[in-house]
Amino acid sequence: MSTIGNMTSTRARTGVGTARLAGAGLLILLGGFALLGPLFISSDPSTQDLGASLAPIGGDYLLGADHYGRSLLARLAHGARLSFGMAFLTMLAAAVPGILLGLAAAWKGGWAERMLEFVATVVLALPGLMLVLLLLAFSPGNHGPLFLGLSLTLWVEFYRLTKATTRTVLAQPHIEAARMLGFGSRYILVHYVLPVIGPMIATLSAFAMATAIIAVSTLSAISVGLQPPTPELGSMIVELLPYFAEAPVHVLLPAVLIFLLVLGLQLLTQGDRA
Template sequence: MKTTSLAHMPIGLVDPQKSSFWRPVRIAGAFILAILLLFGFVGPLIVSFDPLAQDYGAVLVGPGHDVHWLGTDHFGRSMLARLVHGAQLSFIMACVTALSAAIPGIALGIFAASRGGWVERGLVALSDIVLALPGLLLVLLLLAFAPGQFWPLYLGLALYLWVEFFRVARIETARVLQLPCCEATRLLGFGNVYILKRIILPALAGPMMTLFAFAMGTAIIAVSTLSAIHVGLRPPTPELGAMIVELMPYYSEAPLQVLMPAVVIFLLVLSLQLLAGRKS
């Protein structure tokens, strides 16, 4: 007689009416993000211009120039080359930051819910302490040790963003561990590793993907904001927020050059927000 494998038990945790991930809103977000990724990662293979190369014979020229398709900035640097490298830099920084926050946050959340007791209380207290500090203040404290460098930005944002992953992972894990399927799995002799792989992690996948997209959007906005107040990545690094600040004094002469990096930031964050849409 054929028996039903316990490996399929987690399927029962999913509501069939809410199991579809690729809804129209998320498809739109994925499409926008794919275009931006092609622009940022394939663009350097097509655009041969150095984003730092200056051409004082073509300063603040508008889009449609024979050589510089999207015009140049106040130093005669190609806007297309700088936007391509800026989009790539923003996405990489956001992805690395979100990963560095998600991995320890999820692991500690699962550990806290599984162990309970003083371990859980201690980790919850630690997360409350981190939440008591404004996120940008934590980044600014680290930037004081290495102004204009990447690692304090990355580390400060990761230290702040891990809390959300921890809180959601802890709550979801505690809920899943109380389900009858977990108790039945234990009675059948399966260990904690099996429960983690087959029940807990599949249940966490949806909420964590949503949080990851939100975390990437938060990181992009935070890095651009810090560059706008001159404490982020320093010029001439082609960072989108820094590009806006550099070009702002020339807004009346070249408004499109100011708007271009702002549009790229907007589209990056919009695509991530659409991908993180609710499952309603």
């Protein structure tokens, strides 16, 4: 989860560059596959047909079948939806409290900020995946602890970025002038603070989603995350790995989908370079 930590030391780039457009286009395609694929693909991702075990690409199975004869196209579509959904919800659950607490800490300061800093330090003292594993120990293989653990890990980055940037903005002379002219906190927040932190939060959100996708896949791959027969991309790779010699493309398909999801999010954070 070091990607999120590295990002907070840089400012969001402005401009809509070629890389950002490419990332947006890639995510639109993958999002369409994830959202609409399960609606138009008639195959059930859990339906087994042992007679079609490791069926090649083409024929009755457009992208082949796994070792249980389950449609890889259907499983990839449901896996992409699961990864997208969990990543987006995790990002929201981390961003909303992180941003609100960061704004409150920068605005109020005092004991509230000291308490929040202590909580953030405690969370950062634990390796991100360790915190997720601790929660998964109470209910292994379920969505809830996995979602909660990732959110608890990622909110700190939103909090610290928001607090540091907001404090810098509030220290500017024009903010003091606005206060002296009688403009309220809401006006200052909407017109001066949010336009500055907005692009940074958007960039951090993309990094957070990419981190969540990688974390979910990694935990499922080591059998402590979502468990089979749930069509999760990381667990699909592990399930098919023993058959790599017979069907290497089948193993690579979920790995390529993870790569494309993360690549699209990473490209989306790029902008025009000066």
